Amino acid sequence: MGRWEPNARGRLEQAAIELYVERGYEQTTVAEIAKRAGLTERTFFRHFADKREVLFWGSGTLRDHLVNAVGAAPDSAAPIEVIAGAVESVGVLFDERRESARQRQAVIAANAELRERELIKLASLSAALADALRRRGVPDPAASLAAEAGIAVFKIAFERWISGTGEPDLARLVRESFDELKAMAAGS
Amino acid sequence: MGRWEPNARGRLEQAAIELYVERGYEQTTVAEIAKRAGLTERTFFRHFADKREVLFWGSGTLRDHLVNAVGAAPDSAAPIEVIAGAVESVGVLFDERRESARQRQAVIAANAELRERELIKLASLSAALADALRRRGVPDPAASLAAEAGIAVFKIAFERWISGTGEPDLARLVRESFDELKAMAAGS
Numbered sequence: 164m165g166r167w168e169p170n171a172r173g174r175l176e177q178a179a180i181e182l183y184v185e186r187g188y189e190q191t192t193v194a195e196i197a198k199r200a201g202l203t204e205r206t207f208f209r210h211f212a213d214k215r216e217v218l219f220w221g222s223g224t225l226r227d228h229l230v231n232a233v234g235a236a237p238d239s240a241a242p243i244e245v246i247a248g249a250v251e252s253v254g255v256l257f258d259e260r261r262e263s264a265r266q267r268q269a270v271i272a273a274n275a276e277l278r279e280r281e282l283i284k285l286a287s288l289s290a291a292l293a294d295a296l297r298r299r300g301v302p303d304p305a306a307s308l309a310a311e312a313g314i315a316v317f318k319i320a321f322e323r324w325i326s327g328t329g330e331p332d333l334a335r336l337v338r339e340s341f342d343e344l345k346a347m348a349a350g351s
Numbered sequence: 352m353g354r355w356e357p358n359a360r361g362r363l364e365q366a367a368i369e370l371y372v373e374r375g376y377e378q379t380t381v382a383e384i385a386k387r388a389g390l391t392e393r394t395f396f397r398h399f400a401d402k403r404e405v406l407f408w409g410s411g412t413l414r415d416h417l418v419n420a421v422g423a424a425p426d427s428a429a430p431i432e433v434i435a436g437a438v439e440s441v442g443v444l445f446d447e448r449r450e451s452a453r454q455r456q457a458v459i460a461a462n463a464e465l466r467e468r469e470l471i472k473l474a475s476l477s478a479a480l481a482d483a484l485r486r487r488g489v490p491d492p493a494a495s496l497a498a499e500a501g502i503a504v505f506k507i508a509f510e511r512w513i514s515g516t517g518e519p520d521l522a523r524l525v526r527e528s529f530d531e532l533k534a535m536a537a538g539s
Contacts, residue, residue: 243535282470304507308532311507315499319492344496347431348536 172210174200179217180263183270188214188277218267218277221256222284226291228253233295242301246292246313247341253317254334257324265325289314316340360398362388367405368451371458376402376465406455406465409444410472414479416441421483430489434480434501435529441505442522445512453513477502504528 178199182191193214197207211217232249240248257264271277292310297303320336331339366387370379381402385395399405420437428436445452459465480498485491508524519527 241535241538243538279467279471282474283467286470304511304528305531305535307507307510308503308528309535311503312500312532312536315496315503319495319499322495323492340492340496343493344500345536345538347429347493347497348500348533350429350431350533 171200171202171206175202175207175210176217177263179214180266180270183218184266188270188274215277215280218271219280219284222287225253225256226288228256229288230291230295233292233299236299238299242296242299242305242309243312243341243345245296245299246309247316247338249292250313250317250320250341251334251337254332254337257333261325264321268322268325285314285318288317312344316344359388359390359394363390363395363398364405365451367402368454368458371406372454376458376462403465403468406459407468407472410475413441413444414476416444417476418479418483421480421487424487426487430484430493430497431500431529431533433484433487434497435504435526437480438501438505438508438529439522439525442520442525445521449513452509456513473502473506476505500532504532 175196179191179196182195182199191214193204193207196214196217197204200207211220229249232252233245236245236248271281289307289310292313293303293306296306296309301309316337320333320340323340324331324333324336327336363384367379367384370383370387379402381392381395384402384405385392388395399408417437420440421433424433424436459469477495477498480501481491481494484494484497489497504525508521508528511524511528512519512521515524
């Protein structure tokens with residue numbers, strides 16, 4: 164694992180997304196991705212198990228970030244606040260990356276298998292958040308409910324973020340969506 | 352479509368679920384399901400496209416029920432109350448069917464492909480609820496947020512219902528979970 168690795172990975176990722184947008188995900192081969200990135204197929208497979216993983220390798224990072232943020236919240240915080248803070252804090256993982264997030268999402272929206280994979284990813288993030296709350300002593304169903312609400316807010320804020328062009332950053336949209344959920348739950 | 356059809360469908364469904372529980376979903380063939388039900392394969396395929404559809408044919412009924420309930424809510428009802436009422440009202444579709452719902456859920460939990468299909472079903476119910484709210488003039492992101500919250504509550508209440516043995520009916524567990532979401536969103 165030399166110092167060049169992040170560059171190779173980044174180049175492969177960029178080349179893959181470009182090709183998925185241009186030609187469609189199904190029509191793109193690993194050989195073409197490697198060629199576009201100026202690298203070999205062997206290098207591709209050192210970084211990714213297959214062409215799908217290029218779109219989902221970040222899930223583990225996202226999950227770890229969320230789980231760590233839940234664990235680090237003050238003991239006094241209410242479950243929904245713990246979740247809101249954790250989801251808001253993932254905004255920094257995406258800052259300056261709106262264009263590539265938008266492209267990734269367009270590729271996923273165009274393919275049924277990828278849409279399923281994305282749903283599985285969100286369900287597993289929700290399960291990880293619920294587990295992290297239970298470790299804080301939050302009982303069920305409160306833990307599951309707060310986690311599901313958090314992922315629903317994340318999904319909706321993310322869609323607003325990638326479809327927008329103005330300044331609001333992801334963290335701010337997450338906070339706004341949580342506030343909207345609260346206002347709505349209060350019956351307004 | 353003669354009067355015997357509901358019986359044939361019901362017998363096939365029961366035979367299929369029994370076999371999925373006994374032998375596993377992957378190991379069960381349509382021929383075995385038909386035989387167990389005392390019917391022909393041809394009759395099976397008059398009712399279901401494949402062995403997976405036995406587990407998911409109710410999705411359309413569920414979606415229609417939810418969408419109709421949203422459309423029928425009083426104009427004055429707040430979005431979250433419209434959704435809570437709609438989700439609560441599906442309880443009647445499941446009453447007296449807890450044992451078969453439990454078996455179906457166990458079959459799904461044991462198979463990755465079926466778990467994915469279930470996630471897709473829930474995502475499409477959420478999309479249908481959000482559409483129904485938009486038709487009532489509820490703007491986004493409120494419509495999506497209320498719909499996602501409703502499906503999250505349904506999922507959690509359903510899990511509580513099938514894992515329980517006591518008296519609470521599904522509608523009551525849905526109402527309790529909505530109240531819990533409200534209390535949680537209020538920060539308690």
